[in-house]
Amino acid sequence: MNLSNRIKLSSMMFLEFFIWGSWFVTLGTFLGNNLNASGSQSAAVFSTQSWGAIIAPFIIGMIADRFFNAEKILGILHLVGAVLMYQMYNATDISAFYPYVLSYMILFMPTLALVNSVSFNQMKDPEKEFSTIRVWGTIGWIVAGLLISFVFHWDSADGIKSGFMKNTFMMAGVGSLILGIFSFALPATAPKVSKEKVKVSEILGLDALKLLKDKNFAIFFVSSILICIPLAFYYQNANPFLSNIGVDNPTGKMTIGQMSEVLFLLLLPVFFSRFGFKKTILVGMLAWALRYALFAYGNASDLSFMLIIGIALHGVCYDFFFVSGQIYTNSKAGVQYKSAAQGLITLATYGIGMLIGFEVAGSITDTYKMADGFDWKMIWVIPAGIAAVVFLLFAVLFNDKEKVKVEGV
Incomplete structure (x- = not known):
């Protein structure tokens, strides 16, 4: 280039x-x-x-x-x-x-x-x-x-x-x-020339539904949807939470999460190849539970370090679950369904999973709204519990011993 x-x-x-x-x-x-x-x-x-x-x-x-x-x-x-x-x-x-x-x-x-x-x-x-x-x-x-x-x-x-x-x-x-x-x-990026009629099932990745016949892929698929419920809490509530409890420059401090994302993206291939897919994705799930526990019990004064650690865990939360999930999906799909499978996972997570997650997060936030603010402890304990349950379900039910190859490692 x-x-x-x-x-x-x-x-x-x-x-x-x-x-x-x-x-x-x-x-x-x-x-x-x-x-x-x-x-x-x-x-x-x-x-x-x-x-x-x-x-x-x-x-x-x-x-x-x-x-x-x-x-x-x-x-x-x-x-x-x-x-x-x-x-x-x-x-x-x-x-x-x-x-x-x-x-x-x-x-x-x-x-x-x-x-x-x-x-x-x-x-x-x-x-x-x-x-x-x-x-x-x-x-x-x-x-x-x-x-x-x-x-x-x-x-x-x-x-x-x-x-x-x-x-x-x-x-x-x-x-x-x-x-x-x-x-x-x-x-210039010219359009793909195709005389064939495009199928809606191909566009949405629905052709990859055949992969759900594999028990372990089905467990991963459902877990991907469920883990997006606690993810939605972070998108919707993290900045209001930090602002509400008096953290200075909350938006600037939240960029620590993107900095850690770059770092852990570099570490992911090494971790993935050494420990395998299951352990990598379990670390990602556990990180969600841990970061919300830190949010629940941290504060803007003497325990502010807990909030910073929680923000910094974003790299582990996102890379170790979502990026490793994309690698796993790619390896299971094969040449025929690579694009369709990635489309299906995107639809499941950012589509279905996040829709459910935002609805749950909104309901919980309204439930724990008080006259002088919010009961932030409970608002964060609940998604921490959800992430912990997903972690346990995946740890017990997922048992794919096939080694997943990480390209370039």
Whole structure:
């Protein structure tokens, strides 16, 4: 890959995840403080991510992959996204805000696949080249969080009280506008030419349902859905929790999770090859239970180190479960069902699992809302318990002794 394309693709990844990190991390805090949203209303807003994940394959599989260049679709989606972000910035109540965020997520989720498609199209050896491009996305997410906390102070007590949190949507909108225009300068990624009619089952990965006949894969599949229930608690409640209990610069400190994600992604192949799939994924499940226990019993003063450790565990939680799960799925699917199987797991986790998770998280949050705030201890103990139960079920029921090969190790 020449230097010009490397810079373009790295910039694309940086902007893609800068945009997402600009508003999604602080969304729960914004909804509660600026729009006075209840737990169930917040759950409905966060669930738009799941609806976007469910609808995204149709946009990619039926439109982008067949009729238009990927970089042009990417540009159009982000230009429209910039307009929707501006509308979210102006929204003053949850009923006005929801249609815009739903529309935005339906358009944004497909861009996650599009940036990968544009990148892979320029690579001769994706296994070696992709990580050096994709890491700029994580850097973009980190930069957004650091700007919110340490430069603009929008998530400070005074910033929240003054309503400055809505500026995160303006920052995301500007980023979306820039990426929308910049996308048209990206390397051309022509559509896949196919005269055959595309099947809905292929787009959604439903052809891979045959893999569920394998008992161990079925156990993994169900566990993937269940573990997304505690995952939803983190997305929906972590930033409001840290802000509510008085942690300084909460959004900036949450970027520690992305930093650890980079570190543990590098450690994953070594751990995976030495200990195998089952032990690796069990460590990931246990990390979810541990991080929520730390949140439940930590505080913003003498026990603040517990909160920092909980945030730092994000790398173990995400990489050791989700990334190792993708590797396992790839190994079980075989050549015929590789793409379909990954699509099925994505649909199960970010679609079904997260939809259930956000609904549960919203209900629990409403249940433990008090006159002067929230009973955060119980709000975190419950997902910790759920993660522990999933850990035990997987440890007892999963018994696949077949060695999973990690490519490149």
